[in-house]
Amino acid sequence: MTGLRARKKAATEQAIVDAAMKLFAKRGFAVTTVEDIAAAAGVGRRTLFRYFPTKQDIVLDPRRLDRAFARAALRERRASADDIEHVMAVLAELQRRAFAVFRPEHQRVLHRLSHDEPALAARSFLLMQEVRDLVVEALLPKRASRAEQLRARLLAMSCIVAVDTSVTMWVEGGMKEDLGKILSEAGSGLREGFAARIRIAH
Numbered sequence: 001m002t003g004l005r006a007r008k009k010a011a012t013e014q015a016i017v018d019a020a021m022k023l024f025a026k027r028g029f030a031v032t033t034v035e036d037i038a039a040a041a042g043v044g045r046r047t048l049f050r051y052f053p054t055k056q057d058i059v060l061d062p063r064r065l066d067r068a069f070a071r072a073a074l075r076e077r078r079a080s081a082d083d084i085e086h087v088m089a090v091l092a093e094l095q096r097r098a099f100a101v102f103r104p105e106h107q108r109v110l111h112r113l114s115h116d117e118p119a120l121a122a123r124s125f126l127l128m129q130e131v132r133d134l135v136v137e138a139l140l141p142k143r144a145s146r147a148e149q150l151r152a153r154l155l156a157m158s159c160i161v162a163v164d165t166s167v168t169m170w171v172e173g174g175m176k177e178d179l180g181k182i183l184s185e186a187g188s189g190l191r192e193g194f195a196a197r198i199r200i201a202h
Contacts, residue, residue: 013051014101016041020058021106029055029117059113060123064098067134074138087135087159088187092180094131095163104175111171128164132156162186 019040023032034055038048052058070090077086102110114124135156140148166182 012043016048016051017058017101021109024113025109029113056119056123059120062127065127066094066097070094070134071138074135083155084159084187084190088163088183091159091163092183107171107175128160131160158190162190
């Protein structure tokens with residue numbers, strides 16, 4: 001694809017995403033139609049479907065998951081990095097790449113849709129499972145024991161939830177805090193575990 005064609009394609013995709021997120025924020029996901037989005041983006045219905053096969057793909061497109069990056073990055077780690085630091089750093093970058101098309105003003109709506117809209121929440125869970133499998137595959141030796149498999153799966157899902165929770169708190173806080181700092185605190189929490197009891201308010 002030539003540079004001009006690539007830029008035009010990227011601009012059209014961005015226009016569709018921008019229009020969709022604005023409509024989702026104003027009307028809601030369920031009642032917004034593909035025709036509404038196409039009209040707001042200034043493209044035809046067929047053009048929209050060439051970019052996004054379904055309305056759900058505009059928000060959570062499995063094609064945005066950079067699997068090649070994940071596999072390569074998970075297999076390369078700094079000598080000083082422990083498993084949690086390494087996996088969370090890769091997951092954070094993987095998420096950044098997957099959602100790079102969304103503007104800062106989209107973040108609240110994006111987060112709400114991916115967690116609260118049933119069809120999108122289900123898709124989000126399936127993508128989490130796929131990422132878990134990528135992590136486990138990269139971490140485990142070919143002939144892993146049952147104990148090694150259990151540890152890898154627990155580690156992968158714990159890190160995935162930690163990243164998701166960190167982003168949730170960042171969005172809920174108005175995206176004013178340093179997301180990297182929140183992720184670092186979440187990683188520290190995973191290392192410490194839950195041995196310390198949470199003080200229950202009375």
